[in-house]
Amino acid sequence: MARIIKNDEIIESNLAVASGDDIDISQDNQLLPLTVYLAYREALAGRNDYGVWLDSDEEVELLDGKIDCNVIGLNFPAFNDGRAYSSADILRRKLGYEGEIRAIGDVRRDQLEQMIRCGFDAFDLAPGQNLEEAIASLQGFSENYQTTTDKPEPLFKRR
Amino acid sequence: MYTYDTYDQKMVDERVVQYRDQTERFLAGKIPADEFQQLRLRNGLYVQRLAPMLRIAVPYGMLTANQVRKVAHITRHFDKGYAHFTTRQNIQLNWPLLEEVPDILEELATVQMHAIQTSGSCIRNVTTDQYAGSAQDEIEDPRPWAELLRQWSTFHPEFNWLPRKFKIAVTGAREDRAAIQVHDIGIRIVEQDGEIGLQILAGGGLGRTPVIGSVIKEFLPKKHLLSYVEAVLRVYNRYGRRDNKYKARIKILVRAMTPAVFAEKTDIEWASLKDGPSTLSQEDIARAEACFTLPDYETLPDEVPSDGLIAGETAFKAWLTHNVQPHKVPGYAIVNFAIKSTGVAPGDVTDAQLEHIAEFAEKYSFSELRVTHEQNITLADVRQKDLFPLWQALVNAQLASPNLGLLTDVICCPGGDFCSLANAKSIPVAEAIQRRFDDLDYLHDLGEFHVNISGCMNACGHHHVGNIGILGVDKKGAEFYQVSVGGSADSSAALAQILGPSFAREHVPDVIETIVNLYVDERSEEETFLDTFRRIGIQKFKDAVYPSNG
Numbered sequence: 001m002a003r004i005i006k007n008d009e010i011i012e013s014n015l016a017v018a019s020g021d022d023i024d025i026s027q028d029n030q031l032l033p034l035t036v037y038l039a040y041r042e043a044l045a046g047r048n049d050y051g052v053w054l055d056s057d058e059e060v061e062l063l064d065g066k067i068d069c070n071v072i073g074l075n076f077p078a079f080n081d082g083r084a085y086s087s088a089d090i091l092r093r094k095l096g097y098e099g100e101i102r103a104i105g106d107v108r109r110d111q112l113e114q115m116i117r118c119g120f121d122a123f124d125l126a127p128g129q130n131l132e133e134a135i136a137s138l139q140g141f142s143e144n145y146q147t148t149t150d151k152p153e154p155l156f157k158r159r
Numbered sequence: 160m161y162t163y164d165t166y167d168q169k170m171v172d173e174r175v176v177q178y179r180d181q182t183e184r185f186l187a188g189k190i191p192a193d194e195f196q197q198l199r200l201r202n203g204l205y206v207q208r209l210a211p212m213l214r215i216a217v218p219y220g221m222l223t224a225n226q227v228r229k230v231a232h233i234t235r236h237f238d239k240g241y242a243h244f245t246t247r248q249n250i251q252l253n254w255p256l257l258e259e260v261p262d263i264l265e266e267l268a269t270v271q272m273h274a275i276q277t278s279g280s281c282i283r284n285v286t287t288d289q290y291a292g293s294a295q296d297e298i299e300d301p302r303p304w305a306e307l308l309r310q311w312s313t314f315h316p317e318f319n320w321l322p323r324k325f326k327i328a329v330t331g332a333r334e335d336r337a338a339i340q341v342h343d344i345g346i347r348i349v350e351q352d353g354e355i356g357l358q359i360l361a362g363g364g365l366g367r368t369p370v371i372g373s374v375i376k377e378f379l380p381k382k383h384l385l386s387y388v389e390a391v392l393r394v395y396n397r398y399g400r401r402d403n404k405y406k407a408r409i410k411i412l413v414r415a416m417t418p419a420v421f422a423e424k425t426d427i428e429w430a431s432l433k434d435g436p437s438t439l440s441q442e443d444i445a446r447a448e449a450c451f452t453l454p455d456y457e458t459l460p461d462e463v464p465s466d467g468l469i470a471g472e473t474a475f476k477a478w479l480t481h482n483v484q485p486h487k488v489p490g491y492a493i494v495n496f497a498i499k500s501t502g503v504a505p506g507d508v509t510d511a512q513l514e515h516i517a518e519f520a521e522k523y524s525f526s527e528l529r530v531t532h533e534q535n536i537t538l539a540d541v542r543q544k545d546l547f548p549l550w551q552a553l554v555n556a557q558l559a560s561p562n563l564g565l566l567t568d569v570i571c572c573p574g575g576d577f578c579s580l581a582n583a584k585s586i587p588v589a590e591a592i593q594r595r596f597d598d599l600d601y602l603h604d605l606g607e608f609h610v611n612i613s614g615c616m617n618a619c620g621h622h623h624v625g626n627i628g629i630l631g632v633d634k635k636g637a638e639f640y641q642v643s644v645g646g647s648a649d650s651s652a653a654l655a656q657i658l659g660p661s662f663a664r665e666h667v668p669d670v671i672e673t674i675v676n677l678y679v680d681e682r683s684e685e686e687t688f689l690d691t692f693r694r695i696g697i698q699k700f701k702d703a704v705y706p707s708n709g
Binding site: 081082141147153155157 | 164166169170173174177181189190194197198280307310311313314315316317318319320321385393396397401431435436437439443446447
């Protein structure tokens with residue numbers, strides 16, 4: 001069981017990130033790699049005990065019209081790899097995905113507010129991060145200039 | 160001039176609080192050094208060879224007298240009494256204490272200033288033409304677009320962790336004074352069939368691999384600016400290289416994909432963003448334009464300032480020729496002054512000079528001034544009848560050096576004296592050249608001449624676009640300098656070509672003199688250095704500088 005932040009609270013999640021070559025899809029409570037998910041999509045049909053995760057160099061468009069689960073993990077191989085922000089925004093606004101987007105990997109406190117604005121709503125923080133303190137960083141700036149998933153109306157329309 | 164409303168002010172104030180908290184957590188050991196480095200860089204704070212360096216944003220180079228006074232105050236209380244104007248139209252402090260930076264930011268916020276995104280792999284300060292709003296050759300004022308981009312790029316959550324830094328420049332004039340062809344994105348206001356729109360370039364840049372940007376959109380209707388730029392950034396964020404920081408700029412991606420494919424890929428991303436919430440309505444554009452109202456110009460006759468000339472001031476005459484530009488409003492002029500005196504690092508100003516500059520702006524130019532990417536200052540709205548008294552005041556403040564655009568108006572990075580990235584010092588090289596060419600009449604005879612010096616491959620001194628470019632290199636621990644010729648940063652942008660093997664520092668002034676002498680020998684009447692270079696080619700320069708090879 002991993003402790004994660006979701007909806008401004010610390011909760012327990014039983015989903016574990018599966019990686020490597022010998023993944024057993026019959027096991028429950030796994031976040032499956034994108035390639036495994038796409039290969040075994042039919043075999044997984046009807047189950048709701050799994051999710052899928054993508055690395056930062058994998059294109060979320062590959063999931064277009066093929067999302068059968070309600071948790072998608074986006075990996076941060078390093079905290080300064082910003083590709084997953086684009087992936088999250090595309091999932092929300094281009095693909096219309098409304099389920100959970102979970103940040104996994106090297107997820108650090110001071111970036112959470114940026115992740116939220118791109119559509120992330122769950123955070124499996126990097127080892128060593130203090131979850132209780134991280135809650136304080138969820139609240140970002142009280143106003144933002146851009147159109148984002150959480151506030152589609154840009155500031156120039158609200159002035 | 161753009162003035163903050165409560166939204167802008169609130170964001171800047173909240174950023175100070177956020178950064179103070181980050182600094183305190185770092186000092187308490189709660190943020191690892193590698194992570195804090197990225198956080199502080201996004202707030203303009205570098206840790207340099209001798210001390211931290213704080214880069215303060217000056218959006219599109221515009222400042223008020225009040226802001227300059229605040230910077231002067233900060234240099235006195237938190238630094239050593241001087242500041243440095245950079246080639247990014249920004250201001251740098253070379254000696255702040257890491258612990259005091261939150262206090263400096265708090266001071267800056269009181270005059271609508273900050274250091275947001277002045278460093279780090281994110282979208283940097285948007286730059287533009289220093290004559291914006293006043294230039295005679297302007298199609299439209301570029302500043303409303305620069306401001307819209309400033310807002311759009313500030314804390315953009317998707318683009319705060321790009322492969323590398325990202326710089327945008329906008330110009331609205333026929334002559335490109337904003338060097339848009341050497342930016343990650345360059346935007347030019349253009350006219351087509353009676354409609355004003357935007358031409359978009361991508362993939363230009365200096366640094367290790369200098370590239371002239373490619374046009375990826377010939378004519379973009381204005382209302383689509385933000386969604387289109389968002390598409391460009393998204394393609395770059397997703398596909399730009401992250402494995403090698405020297406190949407991570409967008410220019411490498413554009414070149415690898417080819418500009419045509421990059422443009423196509425951008426259009427595909429744009430399809431889902433176009434006509435979305437970022438689309439600017441006529442009202443939105445009008446509101447942005449209204450933020451840049453014209454100053455309260457008087458109705459004046461166009462006149463030559465005869466008082467100073469009658470007084471027999473030849474220095475004033477020289478200054479008029481080189482430092483003063485025509486204005487679109489009769490009776491007004493644009494005044495430039497170089498912050499480059501021999502013996503002082505190019506771009507450096509003392510707190511006292513800052514106070515003077517503020518006073519001049521207040522007295523002579525509607526309390527506004529601009530910082531240029533040539534590291535000079537522009538007063539964009541000076542009455543012609545004030546030119547002589549302004550010149551006299553500049554002389555007293557040691558700011559009237561009439562070398563603007565001349566060989567001694569050297570563009571120079573801080574170099575090895577301050578910067579931990581540098582291979583070699585750059586300031587002493589600038590000074591040696593200024594000392595060698597100290598005959599002002601001769602300098603005027605040489606005419607327009609751009610010398611650019613960078614202390615390393617990162618090219619902060621823009622050496623690739625200097626008529627003469629000088630690059631500091633490390634040769635087995637010794638500082639050497641590679642010299643190139645023929646670069647240009649204006650509308651006819653060109654990259655300088657390397658002459659040959661590098662030189663020891665003491666030989667650089669001789670090499671420059673050899674190049675200048677060849678130009679003087681070869682030029683035909685009215686030819687600038689660049690004209691002559693383009694006509695006769697590089698080989699003659701090589702032969703002159705390396706005679707033994709001939």
